Amino acid sequence: MNIFVAFISSAIPLGVPLLYGSTGEIVTEKSGHLNLGIPGIMYVGAISGVIGAFLYEMSCGNAKENMVPALAILIPLLCAIAGSVLMGLIYSFLTVTLRANQNVTGLALTTFGIGIGNFFGGSLVKLVDSDMPNIILTKTSNFFCAQLPFADDCGWFGQIFLSHDFLTYASIVIALVVSFVLNRTRVGLNLRAVGENPATADAAGINVTRYKYLATCIGSAIAGLGGLQYVMAYANGVWSNNAFGDRGWMAIALVIFALWKPTMAILGSFLFGALCNVYNYIHHFFYLGHDANRELFNLLPYVVTILVLIITSMRKKREHQPPQSLGLSYFREER
């Protein structure tokens, strides 16, 4: 029982960056833009938060007593948002205003984002002159990881549902809010129309360019928070280059799994979080023989991703299709 509770409880933080990433990507894709720059944007979100936290810790003389909790959280948070929105702006300027190819732009942005992250990450490591190739921001991380005071008193329920950092709960709230906005408000209706058929939206008096810019930038901001949550909460404030891995790509695959519905993304992210976590726990549940056999379970999330893509490509219902103009540039006076 205990090990099972620990399995679920540790699977949840693994799913959170995926949820942020896929919610952000859903918002963007609903405007008709396939942003393959999400992995880079999440990476930039993470490093921006790290830079903010690093500078704030330095300015407080590296002493926890001097740090104001609100600032310790707000500064990295705003830095992460600013960094990822900047990336979103680059993407939307290229694809909306200049009508560049979305796939190429997105891939370039991912490469660029990871380059930026590694550059600043490497530079900070040199600055602190550490032996290890890490930047350790435990003090800031402690503020981020603060959990509900009564979580420990609630047994397994507390461990599974109450013991997480605030960004975890925020990710679910954001996904629900996005779902509500998309389906129940005029803004959502307009946004979906822009992604389905921009010419129609335009003729209906909707400012297509504004919607595309806003959706891309807000989507990027949400995705960037995923990077921040990864560093500050999941990795306990330890940044090392390339540790973020391919979570960004899995988030993009999850959008397809979720059929472009944020509520489904919640389900999918935690399912994938659990799949990633199987590797860490499988030897507690089953006898695997040689320890190397366990390595196979590292494959699990990726195998499932491929299966998901195959299965979802066979779906037939019209409502489950991607936005109709996904990946296409819009130019009003095109003849």
Place this chain on the structure above:
Amino acid sequence: MEKRVAIELKNITKTFGPKVIANKNVCLTANHGEILSILGENGSGKTTLMNMISGIYFPDEGQIFIGGEEVTIASPKDAFTYKIGMIHQHFKLVDVFSATENIVLGLEEKGKYDLKEAEKKVDEICHKYGFEIDPKKKVYTMSVSEKQTVEIIKVLYRGADILILDEPTAVLTPQETQKLFAILRRMRDDGKCIIIITHKLHEVLSLSDRVSVLRKGEYVGTVITAETNESQLTEMMVGKKIDLNIERSEPKNPVDRLEVQHVSCVDRQGATVLDDISFTARAGEILGIAGIAGSGQRELLEAIAGLQYLTQGDIYYHNPKTGQTDDLRNKTPLQIRELGVRLSFVPEDRLGMGLVGNMDIVDNMMLRSYRRGKSAFLERKKPKDLAQEIIESLEVVTPGADTPVRRLSGGNVQKVLVGREISSSPTVLMAAYPVRGLDINSSYLIYNLLNQQKEKGVAVIFVGEDLDVLLELCDRILVIGSGRITGLVDARTTTKEEIGLLMTKTVETAPEGGSDNG
């Protein structure tokens, strides 16, 4: 009776790039309580002009007056403020939205976003003017005429006083057209100003109060419908007197060329697109195919050309050279082509199938002949001669044979496509919508080409949109509705109404259900 002026245009000019002049010094007046037709050939700038009134384009020069005051219409939103509503030829609807969602799209009403309230309002409008539509129905499940209804309700919902309809009857059956006209007349009597863009003369004459004619972007004049006739309008539209008759010869000793037997097909979603189709195409005659757009015409032609998988049925081809009969079902598209079965399909975007836009005319000719040479290098001489020949004989307007096809105007692209297919002396020629978007002269050129092929003994299959043309050009007309054959009529004796009824007829399945007490 004194008419109230709704909208007035003065000296409107619009150019695209340095060379294309879409509208030049156009002046127009439309009144409340009347139906004004804007008549002109394709490419005469009708749609561009209306797009400027509805805020999609912005005029380079000129003024627009609404209710006597000069206004600037910079965006579709401005157009709504001046109570202008446009119903586009290609519907601007979001497929996965319901009727009501499409109708309220982009509105900035005060208060809560309430679909139920909106649905009620839609029902009221339907009741007032006699529309029939389910506000909750998703657009992708709708028929073309239902989609059009949604478009019209959309502008009425916004309180439009000036309605512009761009080629509203292009996709309707004759019966649906009559229904639409009745609704338009009701709106006119309600005091609305209705502008209808069209190139169909008989509709102009039966519906409108006044007609304004455009030719090559320029305003020709306005006449009162009651005081004009078909030939005067044609002359205004084309600029010269032309003969609008197609010479139809009697088929000479027709023999069966292509037998389609019980053919069925499904689309990617598994839905049936062709259901038990059987007919025979004869050499030396033109077989017309009529039907509402998307009833399976495309799939039928593709099935014959070997581009569709047949779930059932056979297609027999009687080879005139060998006298043998082949089953096309077992052949690849390439083998079918080599037997002399040619498909020239003109899709809505014109370049989708058959031609490569970025390649020049010569290269596009080579798409059909590249297999002939034996050497490893391309032989460009013959295709070049062919391209030159087509340019001369079909009067293709192009700077030269090495111009990318994409840069040619729609009519010229179609001439290149049809010319290439004819040049290989086919035995079966399938032409789908070959005159789509062409001016009157080019259309008649294509009709004559098809007639020449027929006289040469080719089995011609012609999928058309305009029933009047089908009636004049074809020998027999096959009518299909939702993938099934609903009738086969003699084009010389049938009427438009009969075909219209067949187009919408649903085929009864075997009468086992006992529903014979009608």
